[in-house]
Amino acid sequence: MIYDLIIIGGGQSALACSYFLRRTSINYVVLDAELTCGGAWLHAWDSLTLFSPAEHSSLPGWPMPKSNEEFPSREEVITYLCNYEERYKLPIKRPVEVGNVTKSDGVFIVNTSEGTYHSKAVISATGTWKKPAIPYIEGRENFQGVQIHSSLYKSPDPFTGQKVLIVGEGNSGTQILAEVSKVAHTTWATRKEPEFLPDDVDGRVLFNVASAKYYAQQKGETFDASKYNLGNIVMVPSVKDARKRDVLHAVRSFKKMDGHGVIWPNGDYEIFNSIIWCTGFNYATDHLKELVQIDEQGKIETYGTRSVDVPGLWAVGYGGWTGFASATLIGVGRSAKETILEVSEYLNDQK
Numbered sequence: 048m049i050y051d052l053i054i055i056g057g058g059q060s061a062l063a064c065s066y067f068l069r070r071t072s073i074n075y076v077v078l079d080a081e082l083t084c085g086g087a088w089l090h091a092w093d094s095l096t097l098f099s100p101a102e103h104s105s106l107p108g109w110p111m112p113k114s115n116e117e118f119p120s121r122e123e124v125i126t127y128l129c130n131y132e133e134r135y136k137l138p139i140k141r142p143v144e145v146g147n148v149t150k151s152d153g154v155f156i157v158n159t160s161e162g163t164y165h166s167k168a169v170i171s172a173t174g175t176w177k178k179p180a181i182p183y184i185e186g187r188e189n190f191q192g193v194q195i196h197s198s199l200y201k202s203p204d205p206f207t208g209q210k211v212l213i214v215g216e217g218n219s220g221t222q223i224l225a226e227v228s229k230v231a232h233t234t235w236a237t238r239k240e241p242e243f244l245p246d247d248v249d250g251r252v253l254f255n256v257a258s259a260k261y262y263a264q265q266k267g268e269t270f271d272a273s274k275y276n277l278g279n280i281v282m283v284p285s286v287k288d289a290r291k292r293d294v295l296h297a298v299r300s301f302k303k304m305d306g307h308g309v310i311w312p313n314g315d316y317e318i319f320n321s322i323i324w325c326t327g328f329n330y331a332t333d334h335l336k337e338l339v340q341i342d343e344q345g346k347i348e349t350y351g352t353r354s355v356d357v358p359g360l361w362a363v364g365y366g367g368w369t370g371f372a373s374a375t376l377i378g379v380g381r382s383a384k385e386t387i388l389e390v391s392e393y394l395n396d397q398k
């Protein structure tokens with residue numbers, strides 16, 4: 048059987064695409080590597096919350112229910128995603144891991160852990176969680192303590208009583224610092240001074256900035272980012288609490304490591320038991336390697352979400368590269384809608 052469309056990945060981006068597919072006659076299936084619904088949220092740390100209230104964190108069509116707290120918890124997000132799938136009866140197969148995709152005679156061949164699928168079009172919506180990024184630091188391989196990336200961090204408990212180095216100036220680094228500092232002696236190393244958003248703004252402002260940039264570019268106008276330079280770290284309750292405890296102090300990052308610690312830029316040496324790398328992600332696009340050129344971060348060349356090089360291939364939900372704010376629940380709807388319009392046109396042209 049040849050599907051019209053296969054969506055690879057079953058997180059929030061795939062769900063948003065599926066919502067718009069309901070209004071079409073496109074015959075499609077979603078292949079997701081997870082055992083259950085929730086995408087990357089299944090793997091996030093226990094205390095992670097959204098950084099916007101529920102009413103600003105909805106996928107298209109069906110609002111996220113109000114949370115008991117200001118910001119919905121990870122569990123609430125997973126429940127919302129699972130209920131969304133159920134509500135719209137989305138055709139998702141799990142667990143199906145896509146190993147690679149090729150194309151022959153106009154048909155995509157999608158090789159998976161559960162056999163081979165075929166389709167006329169493919170949307171890759173595999174996110175970033177499976178591709179943690181850690182910068183190259185001389186001597187890192189010799190460190191004998193515990194090193195984990197934030198993608199594997201679950202809770203502060205294993206670090207109790209330790210000397211812990213937390214690396215990275217984003218929201219992950221700040222939130223993990225906030226809770227590990229309650230049970231361990233922490234040091235926070237960042238490439239530049241962390242930029243905290245004012246207390247009275249949250250993730251919505253990041254979305255608004257992304258939207259302003261998007262609309263300026265659509266109109267061919269120059270985007271003046273300086274007007275919006277408010278910072279990027281959202282002052283969620285745990286981070287506000289860390290500020291009260293006076294732990295939000297960062298030092299500049301180190302260039303060398305050895306078996307037990309790091310060498311700071313001024314030459315001082317410091318021993319640590321554990322290091323938590325909150326240094327971001329690349330794009331989980333290895334499955335496209337045989338189909339299209341991928342850069343070192345995992346990007347393919349796109350016009351919007353459409354592959355420049357491979358007709359019938361789209362990439363959705365990877366953040367700025369595939370549509371502003373498209374890595375967020377509220378932002379992915381816009382690029383999903385545009386993508387499904389393009390997919391429909393493409394499939395019509397194939398008839």
Ligand code: FAD
Nearest residue numbers: 056058059060080086087097098145173174364374375376
């Ligand atoms: P994912 O959720 O990663 O889903 C991709 C799916 O594809 C997964 O189920 C994965 O198993 C599957 N997959 C991957 N490779 C394959 C393959 N080869 N074959 C089959 N399946 C595959 N977003 C917000 O909207 N609001 C927030 O407040 C927010 N806070 C965040 C805080 C932190 C610290 C982080 C790290 C992220 C936050 N995000 C937030 C972003 C959000 O978690 C991700 O951007 C989002 O999960 C991306 O959705 P996605 O569907 O594109 O990818």
